[in-house]
Amino acid sequence: MTVRALSQWLSRQLVRAALHVSPCEREEWAKAMSSEVEEIPSEREALWWSLGCLQASCHERLKSMKPTNWWPVRWAMALWIALLAVETLFSAGITLAYKLGIFTEHFPYPRNVPLLEVTPLWEPILALVSGVGFLLAIVLILKRSRVAVGAVVAPFAITLLLFAVRLSRPESGDLQALSIAYQKSHYALIWPILGLAITILICLTLWQDRQTSAAR
């Protein structure tokens, strides 16, 4: 096999690989790149062109890949949101139950009664809405809906707002709880920060998922 024949063979193989790698929605572009090879007079140049085609196809393939295409990622995100939903609904449920007088005799958390007394009624109602929003988000994430990002961001924003309101009210006890945890260990705050970071990461992933329009 001569150098020229080898070069032509390599070009063909690279073009074939580029067509194979290219995502479905970019097939036309892959064909456009590869059809140019026929018009390049020099074999050496054609070889470099084919290599570039493969590079461009890989670039497009990577761009079209979305983390949510993999089911373990979707399930992990749904699991995290489920934890947030359980936590939010539990605290909202307990507070509402106390406020509505459901536990008239044996309230299971007597130590929390002074805190619950000073909690306004709208707080658990808002937390309940947020919890229901998280539950809805789980379904939407698993169904790969485009509105999943909104369903996560809205209750997450409500949760952050409630947290900020509680921090601004010393009688809520949140600030003291954080302060005590920090005094016990300087690393204690890593966990809430990590939780916050994970939720923000999920929001960003879902937002990116919504932006890119790759074939499913």
Place this chain on the structure above:
Amino acid sequence: MTLARKCSRQTLALLAALMEQPRTLQHGYELSKATGLKSGTLYPILIRLSDLGFLDSRWKDAERPGRPPRHVYRLTAKGLALAREQMQVVANSKSGVRPIMAGAR
């Protein structure tokens, strides 16, 4: 998806090449020659410009028989406006279009 306020040197070089003959449909290889961009850089830019509606792309039968049809490109009205705007930005800065095209090589 939007284009950055100031395009990359490679995108500017491509816009300049397309702007030189705004009515002519140009091939990828031709544009590669004009800008000095390799196919691996040129096509992702072409794809992006096309996605954003700045580029009109279509298939054209090959001039010689037996060859596959070729993809050809030209700027849309929106693309031409963008190219002009970007060239103005470049003109206002110290570098010009020629250095951009040289830099892309």
